[in-house]
Amino acid sequence: MAKEYWLIIIANIMFGSIVSGGQFFINSGLSVYEFMLYSFIIETLLLLTIVFFKREYLIKRGFIGFFIIYGLIGALQSASQYIPLFFGVSVAVVAFLIYTQFIWTTLIGRLFLKERLTKRKIWAIFFGLAGIFFLIDIFNASWHGSIIGISVALAGGLLLSLWIVWGRISGLNKQHFVTTDLGYAGFTSVWLLLFWPVANHFVKNEGLTRLSVNFPPKFWLFIFIFTLITTIPHLLFYKGVQKVTAFASGIMTLLEPLSAALLAAFFLSQPLTANVALGGAFIIFSNYLAIGKDQYA
Numbered sequence: 320m321a322k323e324y325w326l327i328i329i330a331n332i333m334f335g336s337i338v339s340g341g342q343f344f345i346n347s348g349l350s351v352y353e354f355m356l357y358s359f360i361i362e363t364l365l366l367l368t369i370v371f372f373k374r375e376y377l378i379k380r381g382f383i384g385f386f387i388i389y390g391l392i393g394a395l396q397s398a399s400q401y402i403p404l405f406f407g408v409s410v411a412v413v414a415f416l417i418y419t420q421f422i423w424t425t426l427i428g429r430l431f432l433k434e435r436l437t438k439r440k441i442w443a444i445f446f447g448l449a450g451i452f453f454l455i456d457i458f459n460a461s462w463h464g465s466i467i468g469i470s471v472a473l474a475g476g477l478l479l480s481l482w483i484v485w486g487r488i489s490g491l492n493k494q495h496f497v498t499t500d501l502g503y504a505g506f507t508s509v510w511l512l513l514f515w516p517v518a519n520h521f522v523k524n525e526g527l528t529r530l531s532v533n534f535p536p537k538f539w540l541f542i543f544i545f546t547l548i549t550t551i552p553h554l555l556f557y558k559g560v561q562k563v564t565a566f567a568s569g570i571m572t573l574l575e576p577l578s579a580a581l582l583a584a585f586f587l588s589q590p591l592t593a594n595v596a597l598g599g600a601f602i603i604f605s606n607y608l609a610i611g612k613d614q615y616a
Contacts, residue, residue: 324610326559327571330552335578340545347538350529351401352518354542356511359393361546362504362553369497376497382489389485390506394514396482397507399475401527406468415455416472418576421447423480424569432487434564439608447573447605454576454598483560483568490561499557500550570609573602 344354370376378386403413425444428434482503489499519528560568577599 321562323559323562324567324571326555327563327568328574328606330555330559331571331574332578333548333552333555334572334575335581337549337575337579340549344538344541344545345526347541349534349538350525351527352511352515352530354545355397356508356515356530357542358546358549359504359508359511361543362550363501363508365546365550366497366501366504370501373497376495376501378498378502382492382494382498382502385485385489386502386506389482389489389503390508390510392478392481392485393503393507394510396475396478397511398514398518399471399478403468403472403475406465406471408465408468408472412469413472413475414576415451416469417475417479418451418455418573419448419473420476420479420483421566421569421573423477424483425566427480427484428487428565428569432484432491432565434566440566443570443605443608445605446601446608447570450573450598450601450603450605451576452598453594453601454580456592456594479572480569483572484565486557486560487565487568490557496554496557496561500553503553504550567609570605573605577602 341351341354345351400413400417403416422444425434425436425440429436486499486503489502490496494502515528515530519530522528556568563571577595580595580599
């Protein structure tokens with residue numbers, strides 16, 4: 320198996336730490352907006368440190384518009400994970416709708432990147448969808464919640480798909496993976512700052528939209544460590560997606576919720592149930608199908 324596949328697999332396993340890290344910050348009293356925005360800003364600063372020594376990684380003028388749109392996708396996708404909860408949609412339903420992204424990724428990849436749709440891909444989609452069904456235990460999830468919240472969660476799946484496809488397009492255009500991550504993190508930070516006054520006006524919930532710097536210094540250290548841990552998989556993903564198709568990348572992204580479930584079991588004492596084991600097995604098999612020779616480009 321080519322190294323680029325391993326890069327994306329490792330990246331998605333590491334991405335599973337985002338859920339646990341986010342839960343830690345929420346439990347510690349930070350708002351969702353605070354740890355989202357500050358982590359993107361710190362990631363941008365870390366990448367600018369690299370660019371200071373490697374000026375060739377700077378964003379070229381012709382790609383500024385491309386990354387402005389990528390930042391908008393990033394900001395909206397980040398928000399789509401939390402807005403549905405505000406409208407009463409359960410965590411399980413939100414996760415299920417967002418991780419249907421690989422269906423959108425397959426369609427977008429077929430239409431705009433000319434990626435072939437094969438029987439192997441169809442089976443990979445089937446087992447991936449079954450894996451998410453069991454992993455999140457969607458059969459027992461409550462589908463109560465406003466149509467707005469459910470619609471936003473479904474849009475989150477499309478936005479996650481666009482995040483993958485945009486990264487793939489950047490790779491196809493020979494953008495260095497550091498450049499791609501810098502454009503993504505930097506412009507996502509800008510969009511989150513621009514959106515904040517609107518979000519703060521309409522969402523009267525300090526746990527979601529409070530924006531302050533008045534918390535203990537140790538939390539800045541925690542955010543820095545969290546950002547460092549999550550920057551590494553971003554770089555690995557963007558390096559891998561230079562060669563791996565959007566479809567295969569989308570299927571492998573299903574390893575993220577599996578990783579999050581396993582980390583929660585080991586570090587947060589959440590039960591490791593039969594549905595997690597069965598869902599995980601389906602997801603791993605869907606990845607096996609996705610990583611076929613005919614998927615490599």
